[in-house]
Amino acid sequence: MIILPTECYYAIFNSLQHNYKNLFSCALVNRHWCRIIIPILWNEPGYSFKDIRLIKVLLLTLNAEEQTFLIPFKISLPSYSKPLFEYTSYITTVTSDLYDGIRNLFPCNEVYNWYQRYEIENAVKYSLIVKLLRTSENLKYLYLDEIICNQLIFENLYKNTTVVTIDLGLVKNKFKFKTIDQLIMILCKNSTLTSLYINDSIKLGAKRMRKLLNSLYNNTTL
Structure with a gap:
């Protein structure tokens, strides 16, 4: 050959x-x-993020710090062998499909009620997003919701030098203002962002709108 x-x-x-x-x-x-x-x-998993088998593979790659999010919920990690490749290092795009895959892993049933499911989903989101920010060497596009309020995610995103696009999706009202405040701080610090999308369902007050516009104006890469 x-x-x-x-x-x-x-x-x-x-x-x-x-x-x-x-x-x-x-x-x-x-x-x-x-x-x-x-x-x-693994470059652009896209729709494949919805597959719970892929989510289980990602959970296998969590380090000790990232697993701490799961401990309060007694979430058992898959018992498969650890992957031969650091798959997350190849991912360039994280879409909302990842959140759908996590949701598919924990369906509402006799085991999980709605509130328990919501808390568990967020714990897994925290773990996986922190993992992706830590290991994805070429991560460019990142979809986020109110999990941006998590301190560890915020710190990792704050110092990230690869993400160029943030897509801020649906945010619950009680997290809305804190989410925008965190986003403003990231915009003031992060000089690699070139695109920002904010879901039109997020209604901002005049004060935060001014702050956001000022941070956008001062960020010369956007």
Whole structure:
């Protein structure tokens, strides 16, 4: 078999980026192909975030600090072997699909009522977002909601140098003002952001609107 340069293999496999089934089959051919394909497969998980199997794989990669969010809820981590790759390091885009996948992992039933489910979902969100901010070397797009109010997430986002787009989605009213205040602080510090999207359901008062506009004005990259 003719051995092609790695660049050629990358171009070929990258053209199959959204053909997950065939790309996964190619990854099983040999180690060389696998090392090229895994980063492509995990580059933009998108809709695949909804799959609870993927969420379970991500939970396997949490470090001790990130697991502390889960301890109060006695969430048992999957018992699979630890992944051979640091999958999160390849992810460039985190969409709201991640939150849907977490929600799918904890359905409302006789085990979890609505409030318990909400608290558990947030704990898993905290863990995974902190993990992604810590390990994703090329993370560019990040969807967030009121979890931005979590201190550890805020600190990691505050010093992040890769995220260029923040998409602030639905935020419950009781978290609205704190969420915007945290966002303003990030805008004042983070010089890598080039895009900011805020859900139109988030209604701001005049005071916070002025602060937000000032921070946008002073952030020369936006």
